[in-house]
Structures are given as structure tokens and as C-alpha cells.
Amino acid sequence: MASDPTAKDQRQPSQQIESVKIFSYPKVIFLWPTMVFALICGTGMLIVGDLETTPEPPVTPEAVEVVQAAEEGQGEGAQVAEGQVEAEQVAEIEVPPPGARRFSSWQNIFGAVFLIVFAVNMMVMSLDFPRFTLIAVILFALTLTFLLLYLASQGVDFLSPLTALSRHLYFAANAGFFFAIAFIQAVMYAIIWATRYLDYWEIRPNEVLHHHGPLSDLDRYPTIQLKFSKEIPDILEFLLGLGAGRLVLNFSTNDRVVTLDHVLFINSKEDQLKRLMSQLQVRIPGQEV
Incomplete structure (x- = not known):
């Protein structure tokens, strides 16, 4: 039919x-990853708290008394000698360097991650990456990674300078800063969507x-x-x-x-x-x- x-x-x-x-x-619409990570880092800062103060090495009350007695010239010789031994024991207590603790803190991790995402985002907006250029960049990054691994296997120590440098790096911001960045971008995207x-x-x-x-x-x-x-x-x-x-x-x-x-x-x-x-x-x- x-x-x-x-x-x-x-x-x-x-x-x-x-x-x-x-x-x-x-x-500017390609900056949305920065807004997303600003919200993530701001939420993380609400959980872990604001900036962390540099920790001070622990000092016992006995050591303080011994130091005061030695400065004033009081006390018997045996007590001074005993106080010196206690002071040396206090000095031998291993305390992590303040820089190392600050670098590994959550405040610094959130700040560093946000800056890395922002830097990559700006690079994407500043440069054009056609297909062949992107493949060349990936191959170069892989080659550099294998080269560094080979040098490390041959005994070349390039991590120590980076570790020493990391103790002087500290990127931190409170939750209000991250939320302000995300809010500004959200308002900007709303205006773009409304005026299109x-x-x-x-x-x-x-x-x-x-x-x-x-x-x-x-x-x-x-x-x-x-x-x-x-x-x-x-x-x-x-x-x-x-x-x-x-x-x-x-x-x-x-x-x-x-x-x-x-x-x-x-x-x-x-x-x-x-x-x-x-x-x-x-x-x-x-x-x-």
C-alpha cells in the first residue's frame, strides 16, 4: 500500500x-575555571580556618627559670649546671622549620592551587593553541619530565634547591577573598548573558x-x-x-x-x-x- x-x-x-x-x-568567558576553583578554595578556607600563625618552638617553665637565674647570677653551681643540661635538652628537640610547615598547610595549598589555575587560564586566553601546537607542547612536557627523571636516577639532586625555595613561598587568602573573586565573575557572566x-x-x-x-x-x-x-x-x-x-x-x-x-x-x-x-x-x- x-x-x-x-x-x-x-x-x-x-x-x-x-x-x-x-x-x-x-x-572573558573562558575564565570560568578560575571562578569554579575560587568557590572550591573559598569553601575549603571556611573549613580549615583563616591564616595560620608561625609556630614557636616549645619552651618549658623550668628552662625559663634557669635562664632567669643565670642572668641574675643567682642559684648554686649545681643548680646552674643542672639548668644548662635541661636547656640543652630543650634545644635538641626537633621542631619542623616554620617555612616547611607553612608551605604544607592547607591555607598555602588552596592559595597555590588557585594561582596555578589562574595562571593556566590566563595563558589559554593569551595564546592560541592549534591542534599541532598543542601536540608539540605536550611532547615537550613529556620529554622534559623524562629528562628530569633520568637525571634524578643518575644522582643529580635538583629537588633540594626547590625544597629550600618552597620554605619561603606562602600563598594564602581568607575565604572572603575567594568568594569575592567568584562573585565578581558571576556578576560579569550574568551581564554578558543578559546583554547578548x-x-x-x-x-x-x-x-x-x-x-x-x-x-x-x-x-x-x-x-x-x-x-x-x-x-x-x-x-x-x-x-x-x-x-x-x-x-x-x-x-x-x-x-x-x-x-x-x-x-x-x-x-x-x-x-x-x-x-x-x-x-x-x-x-x-x-x-x-
Whole structure:
């Protein structure tokens, strides 16, 4: 039995795309890992407490009395000798260096992790990492790691200077600082999300609309002979920015090229545009297409 053409026509509209809206976001959206780690570090600081004071070596009351007696010249010789022995025993108590304890404290760990994430985030925003460049950086990091492991197996001690340096490094901030960073970024993202409709593109089967300006100014372009291409100039931004990429619109009718950077879900937008362009139909009066 032949299929019902009416039922087929009823299924087609549900699969059609009426329009595709394309938003171009600023590059600051790739700072969201810093906001996430600011919230994590702020929560951790609420748990472990604020800044830690430098611990002082323990001193017994007997040692204090002996020192005072020696300064004032009081006491018998035997008592002084006994006090000197107790003082030497107190001096022999092993106390971890203040720098080492401060470096391994949770306050310093949270601060160091936040700074590392922030530094990596800024590097991703400052430099472009195409596919081959990213592979080269990974291979260089692996080569350097194996080289350091080989030198360590040959008896080269390069950890001692780093350990000595770490005693002088102390990065700490209270929970309010981390939460303030996260709050500022959250407000910034909210403003970006709310104002994205001030400048965006809408592609329809028969025309392309450019909405811009606070009063919703509108520019119209024909969809006929519209060409578009997708580019992923930075693979790290693609991973951090929810599949962000670059979309290039080429209007052959007026020789205009529009470049839209940092378009989220670029693969999905490309698929929608392909389906939209495939729906483009031309009807001639008196004929059925």
C-alpha cells in the first residue's frame, strides 16, 4: 500500500528549522575555571580556618627559670649546671622549620592551587593553541619530565634547591577573598548573558538578520548565495568554552565577510545551518517544485 503523502507532509514541518540565532561572546568567558576553583578554595578556607600563625618552638617553665637565674647570677653551681643540661635538652628537640610547615598547610595549598589555575587560564586566553601546537607542547612536557627523571636516577639532586625555595613561598587568602573573586565573575557572566541580545545574528531560510544596538536596529541580507565556514583556531578554548569556535559568514551578493568569534556549541550551530540551508526552496509561479 502506498504511503500517505498527507502524513509525510505533517512530519516535515516538525523537522524544519525556522531560524538559527548566533551569539558572539567575549573572550572573558573562558575564565570560568578560575571562578569554579575560587568557590572550591573559598569553601575549603571556611573549613580549615583563616591564616595560620608561625609556630614557636616549645619552651618549658623550668628552662625559663634557669635562664632567669643565670642572668641574675643567682642559684648554686649545681643548680646552674643542672639548668644548662635541661636547656640543652630543650634545644635538641626537633621542631619542623616554620617555612616547611607553612608551605604544607592547607591555607598555602588552596592559595597555590588557585594561582596555578589562574595562571593556566590566563595563558589559554593569551595564546592560541592549534591542534599541532598543542601536540608539540605536550611532547615537550613529556620529554622534559623524562629528562628530569633520568637525571634524578643518575644522582643529580635538583629537588633540594626547590625544597629550600618552597620554605619561603606562602600563598594564602581568607575565604572572603575567594568568594569575592567568584562573585565578581558571576556578576560579569550574568551581564554578558543578559546583554547578548544587543548584538546577534539570526539566519532564516530566506534572509539573514543582524540585530544590534540598544534600540534593536536591524540589517537585512539575502540568504541566497550565503556561504559559511567553521573554524576552531584554539583547541583549548574549544574544550574550555563549551565547544567554542569561529563562524565566518560570506555574503556573495555584496562582498561582505562577517567573522563571529567565540560562538558556543559551534558544531551544533554548523549542523543547524546546514539543515536550514537545505530547506531553501525556490518557487516559480504556475509550477510546483
